[in-house]
Amino acid sequence: MLETKADTPTLILDAAEQLVLEHGFAATSLDMILTEVSLTKGAFFHHFRSKAELGRALLERFAERDRALLDGVLARSGRLARDPLQRLFLVIGLLQEEALALTEPHPGCLMASYCYERQLFGDAVHAIIAETFVYWREQLGQLIHAAMAVRPPRREVSAADVADLLTSVSEGAFILSRATADPALLGRQLQQYRNYLELLFDEK
Amino acid sequence: MLETKADTPTLILDAAEQLVLEHGFAATSLDMILTEVSLTKGAFFHHFRSKAELGRALLERFAERDRALLDGVLARSGRLARDPLQRLFLVIGLLQEEALALTEPHPGCLMASYCYERQLFGDAVHAIIAETFVYWREQLGQLIHAAMAVRPPRREVSAADVADLLTSVSEGAFILSRATADPALLGRQLQQYRNYLELLFDEK
Amino acid sequence: MLETKADTPTLILDAAEQLVLEHGFAATSLDMILTEVSLTKGAFFHHFRSKAELGRALLERFAERDRALLDGVLARSGRLARDPLQRLFLVIGLLQEEALALTEPHPGCLMASYCYERQLFGDAVHAIIAETFVYWREQLGQLIHAAMAVRPPRREVSAADVADLLTSVSEGAFILSRATADPALLGRQLQQYRNYLELLFDEK
Amino acid sequence: MLETKADTPTLILDAAEQLVLEHGFAATSLDMILTEVSLTKGAFFHHFRSKAELGRALLERFAERDRALLDGVLARSGRLARDPLQRLFLVIGLLQEEALALTEPHPGCLMASYCYERQLFGDAVHAIIAETFVYWREQLGQLIHAAMAVRPPRREVSAADVADLLTSVSEGAFILSRATADPALLGRQLQQYRNYLELLFDEK
DNA sequence: ACAAGCGGGACTACCCGTTGTT
DNA sequence: AACAACGGGTAGTCCCGCTTGT
Numbered sequence: 087m088l089e090t091k092a093d094t095p096t097l098i099l100d101a102a103e104q105l106v107l108e109h110g111f112a113a114t115s116l117d118m119i120l121t122e123v124s125l126t127k128g129a130f131f132h133h134f135r136s137k138a139e140l141g142r143a144l145l146e147r148f149a150e151r152d153r154a155l156l157d158g159v160l161a162r163s164g165r166l167a168r169d170p171l172q173r174l175f176l177v178i179g180l181l182q183e184e185a186l187a188l189t190e191p192h193p194g195c196l197m198a199s200y201c202y203e204r205q206l207f208g209d210a211v212h213a214i215i216a217e218t219f220v221y222w223r224e225q226l227g228q229l230i231h232a233a234m235a236v237r238p239p240r241r242e243v244s245a246a247d248v249a250d251l252l253t254s255v256s257e258g259a260f261i262l263s264r265a266t267a268d269p270a271l272l273g274r275q276l277q278q279y280r281n282y283l284e285l286l287f288d289e290k
Numbered sequence: 291m292l293e294t295k296a297d298t299p300t301l302i303l304d305a306a307e308q309l310v311l312e313h314g315f316a317a318t319s320l321d322m323i324l325t326e327v328s329l330t331k332g333a334f335f336h337h338f339r340s341k342a343e344l345g346r347a348l349l350e351r352f353a354e355r356d357r358a359l360l361d362g363v364l365a366r367s368g369r370l371a372r373d374p375l376q377r378l379f380l381v382i383g384l385l386q387e388e389a390l391a392l393t394e395p396h397p398g399c400l401m402a403s404y405c406y407e408r409q410l411f412g413d414a415v416h417a418i419i420a421e422t423f424v425y426w427r428e429q430l431g432q433l434i435h436a437a438m439a440v441r442p443p444r445r446e447v448s449a450a451d452v453a454d455l456l457t458s459v460s461e462g463a464f465i466l467s468r469a470t471a472d473p474a475l476l477g478r479q480l481q482q483y484r485n486y487l488e489l490l491f492d493e494k
Numbered sequence: 495m496l497e498t499k500a501d502t503p504t505l506i507l508d509a510a511e512q513l514v515l516e517h518g519f520a521a522t523s524l525d526m527i528l529t530e531v532s533l534t535k536g537a538f539f540h541h542f543r544s545k546a547e548l549g550r551a552l553l554e555r556f557a558e559r560d561r562a563l564l565d566g567v568l569a570r571s572g573r574l575a576r577d578p579l580q581r582l583f584l585v586i587g588l589l590q591e592e593a594l595a596l597t598e599p600h601p602g603c604l605m606a607s608y609c610y611e612r613q614l615f616g617d618a619v620h621a622i623i624a625e626t627f628v629y630w631r632e633q634l635g636q637l638i639h640a641a642m643a644v645r646p647p648r649r650e651v652s653a654a655d656v657a658d659l660l661t662s663v664s665e666g667a668f669i670l671s672r673a674t675a676d677p678a679l680l681g682r683q684l685q686q687y688r689n690y691l692e693l694l695f696d697e698k
Numbered sequence: 699m700l701e702t703k704a705d706t707p708t709l710i711l712d713a714a715e716q717l718v719l720e721h722g723f724a725a726t727s728l729d730m731i732l733t734e735v736s737l738t739k740g741a742f743f744h745h746f747r748s749k750a751e752l753g754r755a756l757l758e759r760f761a762e763r764d765r766a767l768l769d770g771v772l773a774r775s776g777r778l779a780r781d782p783l784q785r786l787f788l789v790i791g792l793l794q795e796e797a798l799a800l801t802e803p804h805p806g807c808l809m810a811s812y813c814y815e816r817q818l819f820g821d822a823v824h825a826i827i828a829e830t831f832v833y834w835r836e837q838l839g840q841l842i843h844a845a846m847a848v849r850p851p852r853r854e855v856s857a858a859d860v861a862d863l864l865t866s867v868s869e870g871a872f873i874l875s876r877a878t879a880d881p882a883l884l885g886r887q888l889q890q891y892r893n894y895l896e897l898l899f900d901e902k
Numbered sequence: 903a904c905a906a907g908c909g910g911g912a913c914t915a916c917c918c919g920t921t922g923t924t
Numbered sequence: 925a926a927c928a929a930c931g932g933g934t935a936g937t938c939c940c941g942c943t944t945g946t
Contacts, residue, residue, distance in 0.1 A: 202402065259462075669869050740909050
């Protein structure tokens with residue numbers, strides 16, 4: 087049906103992403119990737135100028151999908167509700183749904199991985215990472231801000247900080263989930279985040 | 291008095307830790323470390339059997355210090371208060387104090403770094419990481435459990451999950467703080483965690 | 495009018511010659527050449543069987559032009575004078591004219607370049623180089639021989655050696671001119687050669 | 699007797715110089731050199747930071763020896779005669795002696811070789827080449843200048859140009875000698891240079 | 903306890919040439 | 925006639941670890 091005949095660059099990116107999340111970027115050799123997709127160096131360097139460029143392309147694709155994920159849940163929440171507070175909880179709910187579907191620990195976040203190999207990358211890469219984190223802060227922050235207008239929170243908080251907290255909890259849970267080999271951990275941590283929001287916006 | 295003339299293994303570990311947190315373990319070559327401390331391979335292999343052993347020693351020292359940090363704040367909180375609820379907020383407060391003292395982004399967590407280079411390490415290393423995260427869950431979890439006995443929380447939560455949340459938020463904030471080059475971010479995120487606890491244990 | 499739309503092989507040869515004189519043959523990759531002329535491998539291998547064949551074709555064209563240069567000045571000198579001595583000085587003069595027109599150092603001689611990468615080429619190429627140098631020795635040597643018949647030289651010299659000297663001085667001046675970034679050097683060295691001939695054939 | 703136990707860098711330089719003069723720098727692989735001296739890459743990179751640095755070291759040693767050759771013949775000529783004109787002819791004579799001793803074509807000049815692979819090297823290398831050629835121009839030029847003071851030449855010439863001519867003739871003869879596989883050619887060309895000087899400084 | 907030198911292997915980058923297609 | 929894609933091989937670089945010596 088969806089005869090998605092994957093093209094070579096995509097095949098390479100797919101294999102690379104998975105390997106990088108397991109080994110780190112530096113320890114992921116081109117040979118490892120190319121063995122995975124049954125190609126040779128010649129093919130690789132026809133599509134990418136260097137390994138560094140592969141790293142950048144990998145991150146760019148990841149960041150785009152990451153923003154698309156947020157855009158998606160924001161859009162869906164908008165179709166299901168008008169009230170910002172309801173929308174906010176819908177957003178968290180949709181993310182929780184995905185977390186609950188995991189049967190093994192979340193594969194992790196490429197941006198976090200790159201952060202722990204910071205010196206390997208140039209400013210262009212650092213900028214993409216920062217922008218993507220800030221995108222969540224701003225997009226989600228707007229919704230939180232709107233919710234705070236509808237219902238004053240029980241603690242004086244910054245919408246940006248509360249938005250960042252979702253990112254923090256997620257990133258931290260990715261790591262913890264992997265370290266303890268517990269696929270359900272992410273869902274439980276997102277539930278804590280939901281608890282926080284519920285208490286924050288509790289009536290009375 | 292405290293003329294602690296650092297011995298060679300310690301010098302190596304210090305340089306290595308800083309470099310690994312910036313470059314990742316794979317991309318940190320022995321030459322880089324040894325240049326930093328003005329030593330040669332001969333000296334290194336006299337003290338460490340291999341690079342892998344250095345990695346293990348690095349992690350062990352880090353994990354010990356990490357547990358010691360928790361032991362320390364727990365002990366101090368015990369000297370300042372008896373009530374578990376008060377002690378819990380003291381623990382968070384002491385950790386916040388450290389976060390507020392940062393003038394540049396937190397250097398990060400070696401355990402998180404290793405998680406994103408998982409395949410480079412053996413089960414012995416993975417075990418240390420898991421145990422250290424579980425140590426926080428259990429030690430802090432006990433205190434939270436005691437607090438919940440004193441004052442029933444406004445949401446039904448597991449003490450372990452609430453304890454894990456501190457780890458998640460911290461790990462996530464390390465990454466976010468670095469990515470956005472914002473040293474104060476960690477403190478603000480810990481404040482969100484404190485908010486959560488305050489709302490959870492609010493007396494109506 | 496003479497809208498000589500250069501054909502592909504010529505375009506390739508032109509770009510290759512310039513690049514080889516700057517980088518040497520080994521360090522001139524096909525990709526470099528093809529980027530220069532905006533073509534791909536497919537086009538190249540349609541016109542040349544291999545890089546080695548390009549090298550041969552390059553040299554052959556160069557050697558032909560080199561012999562044509564000598565033929566040209568010899569023919570022009572023959573139209574301007576009958577006396578071999580006069581013709582000889584006319585030949586040198588015409589070559590000097592070209593040297594004086596240079597605004598940047600002479601691009602160099604492909605045969606000299608190949609001599610310093612001798613092992614890359616086969617006997618066929620070596621033969622072309624030797625024959626071209628010998629062609630100058632013989633053609634110019636004949637004229638010098640005739641001049642010596644007309645006017646006995648003040649030193650007993652071999653016509654072939656005196657002919658070779660023009661090649662030596664030129665080849666050496668190409669190098670010296672480049673090394674010192676002095677476009678006028680070639681002209682000044684040819685003047686020394688002319689001085690030698692003048693003194694050699696001085697009437698007492 | 700002179701138990702000259704060659705050290706590793708010297709062994710490498712010796713093998714490299716010979717190979718570079720035959721193949722050119724680009725086409726001389728480290729493997730070729732290291733096979734010749736029975737070493738491995740590990741050993742090479744312990745002594746040289748890169749192939750480029752080898753190239754520089756190679757040239758520096760060559761240039762030093764080249765200047766030492768001139769210094770040597772100038773010094774010997776000074777011990778054998780006082781008169782600059784006599785010294786000048788002694789210098790040429792000593793150089794001719796060396797040329798006549800050759801049983802196979804002169805191995806060539808590294809500086810000329812590098813000139814035909816110009817783009818491979820940086821300005822530091824270009825500077826060394828230019829300085830070395832200029833050294834001959836100045837040192838030999840001084841002697842020629844002194845000779846011209848003693849005996850006015852029969853043509854108005856610049857001492858520098860006459861000095862350069864020796865370099866030109868030599869460099870050109872290296873190439874011609876190789877191309878025609880004629881070891882005696884260099885000696886015969888130097889004889890032409892001597893003829894030129896004799897005629898230039900002829901009495902009457 | 904540490905330094906110098908070196909072996910052996912891995913990795914990125916690049917290069918030449920071929921194939922299939924338009 | 926020309927291009928995109930790719931295979932196979934090789935070059936330069938670097939890295940870990942061992943040996944030998946002081």
